[in-house]
Amino acid sequence: MNATGRTQEPGVLLRAVFEDLGAGVIAADATGGVIAANPRAEQLVARPAPEMLGRNLHDLLHRNADGSGIPRERCRMLRVLADGRPAEGSDEYLLRGDGVTVPIIWSASRLRLAGEPDGLVLVFHDFSVRRAAEEQTAAHLAALETLTARLTLVAEVSSVLISSLDVPAVLRRVGRLLVPELADWTAVDVHTGQPGEVRRVAVHSGTDPVSAGELEGSLPLLPEASGAPLARALRGTRPVPVSAADTGGSVREPDTPFTAAHRQLFERLGGHSAVVVPLHSRRQVYGALTAARTGDSPPYSEDETMLLADIGRRAGLAMDNARLFDQQRHVAEAMQRHLLTPLPQVDHLRMAARYRPAEMAAEIGGDWYDAFLLADGAVTMVIGDVVGHDLQAAAHMAEVRNMLRALAWDRQEPPSLVMRRLDEAMTNTSDAPMATVVFARVEGDEGGPWQLHWVNAGHPPPLLAAADGRTRWLEGGHGPLLGMSATLRLGLSWPDAREDLPPESTVLFYTDGLVESRNRPVDTGMALLCRHAAALARSDVEDFCDELLERMDPRGDDVALLALRLPPYGAGAPGDDTPQPARGRRAHSPADASRSAPGAEALGADEVLADAPRGTARPPLP
Template sequence: MNAIDRAKDPGVLRAIFEGLGSGVFATDASGGLIAVNPRAAQIVARPAAEMLGRDMHDLLHRHADGSPFPRDECRVIAALAEGRPAEGGDEYLLRGDGTTVPIIWAAAPLKLEGEPDGLVYVFHDFSVRRAAEEQTAAHLAALETLTARLTLVSEISSVLISSLEVSLVLRRLGRLLVPELADWTAVDVYTGQPGELRRLAVHSEDDPVAAGALEGPLPPLPESSASPLARALRGAGAMLLDADDLAREPGTPLDAAHRELFERLGGHSAVVVPLNSRRQVFGALTAARTGDSPGYEDDEAMMLIDIGRRAGLAMDNARLFDQQRHVAEAMQRQLLTPLPQTDHLRMAARYRPALVAAEIGGDWYDAFLLADGVTTMVIGDVVGHDLQAAAHMAEVRNMLRALAWDRQEPPSLIMRRLDEAMTNTSDAPMATVVFARIEGAEGGPWRLHWVNAGHPPPLLVTRDGRARYLEGGHGPLLGMSATLNLGMSWPDAHEQLPPGSTVLFYTDGLVESRTRPIDTGMEVLCRHAAALARRDVEDFCDELLERIDPRGDDVALLALRLPPSGAGAAGDDTPPPARGRRAHSPAAPTRSAPGAEALGADDVFTDAPRGDDDLTETPRGDDRPPRP
């Protein structure tokens, strides 16, 4: 038998029908089953004999949940009625055990001699592939959830390190958690005072007014309470709360305050986690869900625990930084000098650390009396913005004091000896310094005698508002000439100081920044100083810093205000600065001005007033306080 004849052999066709790996149904023109192959019976878990003669649609076609599929919506019935091929997927057949099986199918007209056309229906079990698709979709959904949570943790981590302002950071944290992990959040913290608690931040998008009203002081932590909030505040761990837990009556005032959150904002599920580092518990975070939101799962609670730990570490870092800042500030104030208010001369000083540094650096000012009774003024800057720079600054300052006191010689020679001393006895790096003597008899005239080692020039501002820089006396930076054996020198410079004028010494942080060159900064300083010429010397310094608002580097200011002509001279009864009110001083309040003990309180005043040096030419009546 040849191949053509074999293809027509009923036995061959029967073998194909029965051995086909796909399910095959054949129906008559009314949709009744007239043939079922073994694979079809296996897929629908029904004996073939039971199905023959039954309507295929009524017997088998169902929705995924097993409910009947409308006949008028069945595409197989439509294909049978129209006598055309059709195919489809995402449909279900009812199995003998009552479950449904997803299939993909194809149908074509069945032409039988002498009979109306029936239908051949071929289908495949799609459950394995559908399960794989559903598993893939579940994996993708889980991956998306994980990615979203990792993104949230990343954002939270960024917020936690964005600022050392704890209250600001914790408020931002609450806003980030809503609505991704909570419908509302509350942060309760220790205030730093023994036993004091405060609800620092409550955030709810649904009711922000009610949330804000819930912030404020809290009752103290009771010793015996085992409530979720009390346990978290003791660092005992996180607590996952359901509706039954939230329904329990509060046993302490602190529990009642926690319960009020849920009464005002709602909630059926919550997680309370401590905000703690390894060394300390700083507070607790409550995250809650309301309405139709699902309850918390264990993995979400673990994520909140991690967030609470991260917040606790950020709070610990802020606390440590604050401690270091106070230590640095105290050290800097010990290094800075109280100013001698000698005779009728007035001095004022300011120190502003770099905003990005640790409140300490290499800028300094100094003023003290020499053995010959002359007042000196110093402004300087050692390279650096850290503790090492401050140590070098103290070293250079003390060298300069000793050298200036040791011999009565011009500033230029003192500067040369300081340069040699730095090179041979110190590891201090390069420094810039202006060293000046205020020379003149009581009552004037006064003369400034100075030398400048690579520092911005002093600024002279007259009483009538004219300002100019004193460019003389310039020489190399300290630590450069002797090191390189350059043999350079520092020339002395002199300038007569008009009565009522102001001499301003400053460091480069006042005039130089990343946003403008130093020349521009010096022009700005000159203009503002001229406009402030008639201000009290204390106000002069404050307003100058306010107007210029230097940022990015340490700034030190030292200002000298000359008295009116003849003030303090023989026959003049104008008192020197009184001791009744203290002038602002960056130095520690426990320190006294250099030379105060040796010269006596009548000659050196560390408690100079503010606002008492009005230089207008007004009569001096007898109502002025007597000279001490």
């Protein structure tokens, strides 16, 4: 019944639905022949119904996306005629009358015909708009995934580039990161700094690592004028594509050994295309990165070439920073070595020193050691630490050290008086901040016995290690830090301390960086120092210092060491023919080689003060 209350005939109603339905409808008989098509179907396939009637539905309309035919046995629509089960899908195409294929979303079901075998009815919609939207969405998602992967790769490369100042190690890690994401193999060549010299520092292949490793090493000299891809990249700032003709597939012979060395990469590792990008900054080109593809990998796109060029720029900036840091480090090291002093080697007494800068600062700071011969024949030993780890701290250190030298030389007086005058001089003539210092005199006749006479201004106590491995801290002589008493007018003083030094024992002066760090409390560090010094008590004094640093492994702060090794009793006494101990092949001085030991004329770069006075003017021990 309709809205007016009248009942419609079923046939009229079905005809109205068939004619006005917003979907295409095509009916076929048991053989697949078209027996009816509604107006929407005519519109969608651009064919009038009379043209379609009697013709096979599949043969007339069903096609692949490119318009090619589909075997009838593979037609999912006709399969309904065989098994009677409904089917549907969204991946089929119909051929329009104008020769264009149209994607459809469809369903097919059995059509019961009175007195005849069952046929089928196909209902379908144009799926082109939705499919285009899906394809566009899929393309956008694929592009987004590609962009995300590349941004992730760039982030990983950037992280590697700032992780270390070891340039070859960093470049090797970058080469590995690019395989297989952007390349099947990579090679990195860098200028050595000498004219024309290039070294291949890294080759990485995901499939042939053995051959890759064999290709590393020095290359032939870079020709002054060459159009080869690698030569162009090593001289310019733009990426250079490498075609199949340049990878070894061409019959053209290499024009130079340098070009042949680059082609050897392709001969050993394969490759149909590549990009060579310069590793450069605004200042200069430091090298080149070759990224190559083999087998079925596609040639490099413009976007991939731009990405590799960006990685090359980032690597060049990292190399530029490493170079600048290295220059600053060498300048700082040279300054530090000129601020430190060579050690006097007097009689049979042997001294050794070491200086290790803070890991996270320029190689210059406020720690220092000193030793020199006084006018009365005594040898001084000094270890000190001025607050700070920079150029200003080094300048203050030099001020304090030079004041102490002058005051110690000026008068033969106990260390306590020298320290008091140094504290007053620092306060009134210098802007140096507080400092810790141990100032000691080694006193005694030639051949012994010897005594240490010292004062300690807030510094860690010296360590005495006997030849039999027994150790003890020299804890006497403690007073306030330098720069505190006179500034605050506290009237504090420094008591003198004395200690007999056994023959063949070792006295160790050190700064707090040796025993204290962020991950090790000072008590633990001092206990370790005692244990290691005891184990090394019989070692040569040079080996003693080196091994002690190796075992203590100080981290974070400057470290200075000054060690004194006493000879056997009687060595060097009048009438003793025992030769002075040789400096040995491991003798080392942190001071610049051009400097001579203070208090004496430089006799040679290797044997400073070898002929110094033998101490006959030293006062006898009390």
